Amino acid sequence: MLPTLVIFPVLVACVLIASGALKLPQRSRTLQSFAAFGVPAALRKPWTAVALPIGEIILGAALLLLSGPAYLVAASLSTLLMAAYLTVVARSVAKRQAVDCNCFGALSTEPVSQITIWRNAGLTVAALLATVIPGMALGVPTQLALFSLGDWMWLVAIAITALLGIIASLVKTPAPTAASTAGAVSSGQDFELVEQGPDLISDPSARDMIPHNLELVSGDGSPELLYNLVVIPRKTTILIFARVGCGSCGPVLSQIGDWSRRMGDDAQIIVATSSSRASIKKSYPSALPSTYFGAKAVTEYFEAEATPAALLLAADGTIASAPEYGSEVITERVEQLLASFDAQRQAQPQG
Template identity: 80%
Template sequence: MLPTFVIFPALIACVLIASGALKLPQRSRTLQSLAAFGVPAPLRKPWAAVALPVGEIILGAALLLLSGPAYLFAAALAAALMATYLVLVARSVSKRQAVDCNCFGALSTEPVSQITIWRNAGLTLAALLAIFLPGMALGVPTQLALFSVDDWLWLAATTTVALVGIVAGIVKPPVSAPTTTRDATAGQDFELVEGPDLISDPAARDAIPHTLELVSGDGAPELLYNLVVVPQKTTILIFARVGCGSCGPVLSQVGDWSRRLGDDAQIIVATSSSRASVKKSYPSALPHTYFGAKAATEFFEAHATPAAILLAADGTIASPPEFGGDIIADRVEQLVASFAAQRQSQPHG
């Protein structure tokens, strides 16, 4: 038996404990990530945002302390958990969903990617090796007792390299544009929209933050980035509220505007008003309305209502906010005309 095989359960234990400890203070982001990954609604409750990181910490400690059948059971749970993470990440990447996994709390703010898949695949393999390699059932303490000086040096070196690699993979500088692949025509839907502040060059646009969230009508947190990129639609983001005199005409037209835009674009209304008030006063706008708009309002500096911002299907911000019901109505009409002109210019046959 090679006692240095202990690196595998030790690595998984360290990752689990670090993940749980860093995730525990980020409960709202954990709920957001569960929703973005498509976890069933019964598991997207506040208790899950506590149970998941606490469970990771307990499982990591069990890998370090237990031996015999108890250790093997803990190692099997760890392998199943890592495999589950791998499947969720791979599914999201294949769908080009910009999901913030909150894997390591505040240290991980970038959306999942191919790098995340490879990292999770490596951790899944390590978890499996922690079950099936010779002598694993002895447990970590017994294996460490068998270490020579050379084994300790090897363990320290490989653990350092592994942890540095993991941290380097999750801590990245902020980016000004999303890294998702887009086709050659992405972001070009706005050429026919006449607006002095329109940012028609996709390379010059800022990205929608991957952590900015709204709340759907059923109370689930939703990443604004995903609401735009996943359906691959141009989005008119409207900030409005019930009781705002000039917001009324805008909210009353949202349903009709959405119908006229069809599959070319979508309207998202962000509001600080309650769901009940929107349902009562503007029921046709309710299917397009998201709540808890404070963070989005501050980010886009949409402090007066109504306000509208154009978001491109590639997850970038195509215009600064514009204010006033008449201006918003004009912009929607221009966008409708733009898409109609594009359809007419396309070859038929």
């Protein structure tokens, strides 16, 4: 066995320890990720949000410190855990769900993607090699004690390369999704920056207009033009793309009724979905009054590549932001708008 192959258990151990340590303070996000990934309800408990990161830390430490049969058990469990992570991430990406995996706590806030799949696949292979390569059961301390200077140089070089790859996968941000079509909003503002004016939107001359032919279907089966839904009531509109069966859509759809109530006459929410009216009524009845169906054309125009997604439409019929993804991001943006409305109301003279 080449001594530098010890990089496999060392890499997996370091990733597990880092993942557990960074995930431990983020227990609420871990539970949200469980729900988004479709983890059975029996396992979506506060204790599991603590047990998982602690288990990762213990497993990582075991890979670094144990030898013999105990090491092989730890390596096998690591392989199974990495394979499980790979499976749920691949399934989520295949379903085009914008799920925040909370893999590395606050360092990983972007939805899972193909990059996440490749990263998890690499870690799964590393864990498997750490299990099956002859001589690995000697344990990491024994193998390191046999290292020559050249072995140490190779180990450091490989470790740095692997860590840089993992860091790059964490900090990489997705390219804007609506920058290349006629509906692109490259000149529009980011959702989080919209905070001025009676419509909460500034510089309308720089924005593209909502097309006049984008059609949705109301709950009673009537066709409705998206442009008319925004312009006729003259309201700032949060357009949300969500569907039943998307785990990360649940926290958004369950709040639609409350958000609409708190907005009052200041703004409105329109939910565009590919789900059926019956499924929305059964699972999220409070969202039904704000929901429109047959969302394929609208989804394709705005290039909402995953669910949940949300963007802002101005009361004058212009597009005020590009889509943003994930239940936490959408919740934060809506709460920002609600806070802006509250501030405006408080600033108005009392009659």
